[in-house]
Amino acid sequence: MSKIYxxxxxxxxxxxxxxxxxxxxxxxxxxxEGKQIYLVSGSDxxxxxxxxxxxxxxxxxxxxxxxxxxxxxxxxxxxxIVYSPSRELMEDLEALVHNSEYPIKTGHHVEFREGxxxxxxxxxxxxxxxxxxxxxxxxxxxxxxxxxxTLSHCHPDLxxxxxxxxxxxxxxxxxxxxxxxxxxRGEVGSTPEIIFFGDRTEAPGNDYGIVRALDEAPEPSRWxxxxxxxxxxxxxxxxxxD
Ligand code: M1P
Numbered sequence: 056m057s058k059i060y061x062x063x064x065x066x067x068x069x070x071x072x073x074x075x076x077x078x079x080x081x082x083x084x085x086x087x088e089g090k091q092i093y094l095v096s097g098s099d100x101x102x103x104x105x106x107x108x109x110x111x112x113x114x115x116x117x118x119x120x121x122x123x124x125x126x127x128x129x130x131x132x133x134x135x136i137v138y139s140p141s142r143e144l145m146e147d148l149e150a151l152v153h154n155s156e157y158p159i160k161t162g163h164h165v166e167f168r169e170g171x172x173x174x175x176x177x178x179x180x181x182x183x184x185x186x187x188x189x190x191x192x193x194x195x196x197x198x199x200x201x202x203x204x205t206l207s208h209c210h211p212d213l214x215x216x217x218x219x220x221x222x223x224x225x226x227x228x229x230x231x232x233x234x235x236x237x238x239x240r241g242e243v244g245s246t247p248e249i250i251f252f253g254d255r256t257e258a259p260g261n262d263y264g265i266v267r268a269l270d271e272a273p274e275p276s277r278w279x280x281x282x283x284x285x286x287x288x289x290x291x292x293x294x295x296x297d
Contacts, residue, residue: 059249060087060295061235063218063262064096066254068284069106071219072186079288080108086291087114091247095119095235097218097261099168100127122216122226122261123234124170134238136170138227144210148174151202157192159185171226176202181221190220199223203259218261231264240274250295251278252287 065071068079075083092115096103100120104112112118118127124136145165151174152164161178173179176198177189193199203215203223214231216224236249251269253262256278269276281287 057247058295059091059093059239059247061093061095061239061249061251061265062287063232063251063253063255064094064098064103064106065219066283067252067281067287068094070283071221072102073106075107075111076284079284080111082288082292083111084114086296087111091116093117093119093235093239095123095232095251095265097122097171097173097216097224097232100125117239119232119235119238121168121171122224122230122264123232123238124168124226124230126235126238136230138170138172138230140165140167140172140225141210144172144206144213144225147206147209148172151205152176152178155198157189157198159188161185170230171224173222173224174202175222177221179222186221193221200259207259214264216255216259216261216263218255224261229264232262233264233268236265236268236272240272246274248275248277250276252281252290253278254281254283256280 062068069075094115098120103120126133148165152160155176157176159177161180163179164175166173166179177185199217206215212228214226214228218224249269251265255262256266257263266278269278279290
C-alpha cells in the first residue's frame with residue numbers, strides 16, 4: 056500500500072452539518088475503490104453518519120471523530136478518550152453566552168463529546184437559517200476568533216479550534232487531529248504517504264494540528280487546503296485518479 060488518504064468532513068466532503076452531494080458521492084465511490092481512506096473530523100461519529108451515506112462510510116477503513124479523541128473501524132470502537140471540562144471552563148462558557156451581544160441563542164451551547172467539548176454562541180439547536188446568520192456575523196466580526204483568544208489566555212492547558220460554521224472545539228492541549236496521524240503510523244507500522252484534505256488548515260482552525268504534524272514528520276505526506284467539497288472533488292479527479 057503506497058498512499059493513505061485522510062479527509063476532514065464538514066467543509067471538505069460536505070458543507071457543514073449537511074448531507075454529501077449526490078454527484079460527489081457517486082464520484083467518491085468510484086474514486087475510492089481500492090484506496091485506503093480514513094476520516095478525521097471534529098464532529099462525533101453520529102453526526103458524521105448523518106452526513107455521509109452508508110456506502111461512503113463503508114469505503115472508509117477507519118473514522119477518527121471528536122478531533123481524533125475517538126476511533127472507529129466500522130461499528131467497532133477502537134479507542135475513546137474521556138475528558139471532563141473544569142468548573143472554571145464551564146462557568147466561562149456560560150458567561151460568554153450570557154454576555155454575548157449576538158441576539159439569537161437557541162440552546163445546547165455546550166456539547167460533550169469523547170475527549171472534548173464543542174461550544175457555540177448561537178447554540179447547536181440553530182436551524183440552517185440561524186446557522187447561516189451566525190456564520191455571516193462571525194465572518195464580519197471575528198466572533199469565534201475573539202472567543203478563542205480570550206479563552207486561550209484563561210485556560211493555557213486547553214486548545215481552542217475553529218471548525219464548521221458556528222462552533223469552537225475545545226480539548227486538552229495537543230489532543231487535536233494530530234492524534235490520528237500518530238495512531239495511524241503506529242497501527243500501519245510502515246511509512247506510507249499520507250495525503251490529507253481539510254478546510255481549516257490555518258491556526259486556530261481545527262485542521263491546523265494535523266497539517267503541522269504532517270509537515271513535521273519525517274515520513275512522506277501531502278495536504279490540501281480546500282474551502283468546499285467541490286475543491287476536494289477537483290483535486291481528487293485531477294491529481295489522484297490513478
Ligand atoms: O468539524 C468541526 C465541526 O464541524 C461542524 O461545526 P459547526 O456545527 O460549527 O458547523 C460540526 O459538525 C461540529 O460538530 C464539528 O465540531
